[in-house]
Amino acid sequence: MSLSRKTAVVGVYEHPTRFAPDKSMFQIMAESIRGALDDCGLTIKDVDGILSAGIGMSPMGIIGLCDYLNLTPNFMDGTNIGGASFVAHVAHAAAAINAGLCEVAVITYGSTIASTRFAIGTGGGAGGGGDPCHQFEFPYGPTGIGAYAMVAQRHMHEYGTTSEQLAEIAVTMRLHASMNPAAKYRDLITVEDVLASRIVSSPLHLLDCCMVSDGGGALVVTSAERARDLKKRPAYVLGAGETARHAARGQRDFLEIAAHQSGRLAFERAGVSHKDIDMAMIYDSFTITVLTTLENLGFCKRGEGGAFVSGGRLRYDGEFPINTDGGGLSSNHPGMRGIFLVIEAVKQLRGECGPRQVKDCQIALCHGTGGELGTRHSGATLILSNQ
Amino acid sequence: MPEEKDKKRYAKPLPHIDEEMRPWWEAAQRHELYIQKCRDCGDLRFHPRALCPSCLSSNTEWVRCSGRGKIYTFTVTNQNATAGFRDSLPYVLAWVELEEGLKLMSNIIDCQPSQVRIDLPVEAVFEDVTPDVTLVKFRPAA
Numbered sequence: 001m002s003l004s005r006k007t008a009v010v011g012v013y014e015h016p017t018r019f020a021p022d023k024s025m026f027q028i029m030a031e032s033i034r035g036a037l038d039d040c041g042l043t044i045k046d047v048d049g050i051l052s053a054g055i056g057m058s059p060m061g062i063i064g065l066c067d068y069l070n071l072t073p074n075f076m077d078g079t080n081i082g083g084a085s086f087v088a089h090v091a092h093a094a095a096a097i098n099a100g101l102c103e104v105a106v107i108t109y110g111s112t113i114a115s116t117r118f119a120i121g122t123g124g125g126a127g128g129g130g131d132p133c134h135q136f137e138f139p140y141g142p143t144g145i146g147a148y149a150m151v152a153q154r155h156m157h158e159y160g161t162t163s164e165q166l167a168e169i170a171v172t173m174r175l176h177a178s179m180n181p182a183a184k185y186r187d188l189i190t191v192e193d194v195l196a197s198r199i200v201s202s203p204l205h206l207l208d209c210c211m212v213s214d215g216g217g218a219l220v221v222t223s224a225e226r227a228r229d230l231k232k233r234p235a236y237v238l239g240a241g242e243t244a245r246h247a248a249r250g251q252r253d254f255l256e257i258a259a260h261q262s263g264r265l266a267f268e269r270a271g272v273s274h275k276d277i278d279m280a281m282i283y284d285s286f287t288i289t290v291l292t293t294l295e296n297l298g299f300c301k302r303g304e305g306g307a308f309v310s311g312g313r314l315r316y317d318g319e320f321p322i323n324t325d326g327g328g329l330s331s332n333h334p335g336m337r338g339i340f341l342v343i344e345a346v347k348q349l350r351g352e353c354g355p356r357q358v359k360d361c362q363i364a365l366c367h368g369t370g371g372e373l374g375t376r377h378s379g380a381t382l383i384l385s386n387q
Numbered sequence: 388m389p390e391e392k393d394k395k396r397y398a399k400p401l402p403h404i405d406e407e408m409r410p411w412w413e414a415a416q417r418h419e420l421y422i423q424k425c426r427d428c429g430d431l432r433f434h435p436r437a438l439c440p441s442c443l444s445s446n447t448e449w450v451r452c453s454g455r456g457k458i459y460t461f462t463v464t465n466q467n468a469t470a471g472f473r474d475s476l477p478y479v480l481a482w483v484e485l486e487e488g489l490k491l492m493s494n495i496i497d498c499q500p501s502q503v504r505i506d507l508p509v510e511a512v513f514e515d516v517t518p519d520v521t522l523v524k525f526r527p528a529a
């Protein structure tokens with residue numbers, strides 16, 4: 001049974017904050033929900049489905065969020081697969097709406113990790129949690145950045161990918177951020193600037209890494225039928241896919257990532273091909289994340305990512321525009337940023353992006369990565385269209 | 388108690404060893420490195436676990452490793468806020484591919500970080516970090 005074009009993202013809102021010591025996590029979520037409902041012309045009374053995940057939330061935080069918002073929903077999903085969660089939530093909401101479990105679903109994220117000084121990429125954690133794999137890793141000092149760095153090192157070894165090529169990704173994201181008034185870092189940078197920044201975990205430089213900010217956002221998803229009467233042009237859900245990659249009992253090929261499978265599923269279900277994609281929002285926790293994701297989604301062959309990301313191809317006015325908001329590298333990264341991938345894609349499909357608008361944007365792809373490419377991670381792909 | 392004293396001195400995270408994994412950690416204390424093999428389907432696995440993930444058989448053989456392998460990938464870590472590691476920067480974190488074909492996470496020690504490269508042959512070193520815990524690390528092969 002195909003979900004294609006039966007549901008749509010009808011309301012989006014990106015919270016403007018990048019540093020909010022005066023706000024709580026749930027406050028940022030609630031303000032974002034208010035913004036997304038205003039965006040489409042619905043009210044909190046219309047909401048009967050809620051989906052969320054968070055770094056600061058408790059394992060049952062979705063119920064706490066219902067408490068805060070005084071919601072008694074007909075559908076709840078607290079799936080937490082890291083930063084990819086919110087991309088997956090869109091598919092889950094679409095399936096739930098299509099199955100009649102709810103009619104109007106709200107997806108939200110909020111975080112104050114910057115103002116509460118949470119060392120997300122460079123804190124290795126303590127002895128580990130309850131997962132059996134942790135005891136075989138945490139004693140050796142893995143960090144979030146280190147896990148991605150090991151994928152970059154392997155990519156360089158197998159294919160001759162260079163730090164200059166990775167740097168091009170960071171330079172392009174900064175160009176896009178310079179055209180986004182809400183972005184945190186807006187001063188243009190060069191490849192030389194990236195290479196001159198300190199190496200946090202080899203081969204990744206500081207400017208290969210996303211920032212830590214506060215922030216949040218929300219999405220409203222409903223049926224295609226109901227979407228027709230709302231304020232803005234709907235972004236129809238064409239197809240989606242999700243999966244995980246991990247150590248594979250010690251037998252993993254680290255350059256084959258979740259996007260390989262989630263992307264294939266999303267394209268098959270959407271019934272579109274790579275050449276149909278007008279712009280993409282690719283989770284950019286690190287420059288290497290973008291490069292391997294583009295390869296694994298099939299936009300270029302494995303090993304050819306270095307050449308693919310070069311020469312301005314990824315610019316808003318280039319052959320294959322990505323991350324026009326400036327991404328996690330330059331706009332915002334409050335711990336998890338999957339929700340912003342969908343928000344910017346929807347804005348592009350509506351033509352609301354001003355100077356960074358991609359011309360004739362009709363079909364957009366979002367791919368979220370959660371966790372770490374170099375240990376274990378999730379991938380969620382979503383394809384949206386304005387028709 | 389010497390045990391308590393040692394635990395205090397060793398500041399890095401210690402593994403939360405669960406009962407399922409205890410035989411592996413006890414072998415490490417004897418300075419032996421093991422992987423597992425499914426007696427039913429033959430699939431090899433690390434880390435250890437009670438059931439073969441390929442066929443769910445509990446019929447398991449422990450296979451002792453030579454301790455030899457090569458570096459599959461690595462990173463020289465210059466920043467880590469975790470206790471113990473923040474005082475021992477830079478250090479080398481790596482995925483080592485054992486001769487037996489499986490990859491495991493470890494540290495590369497007894498060399499300059501700048502000497503480390505992918506495919507470098509390495510051998511296991513057993514580091515008794517506390518009276519209860521021995522970590523398996525690797526150094527460039529002799």
Ligand SMILES: [Zn+2]
Pocket residue numbers: 425426427428429430439440441442443444
């Ligand atoms: Zn088996």
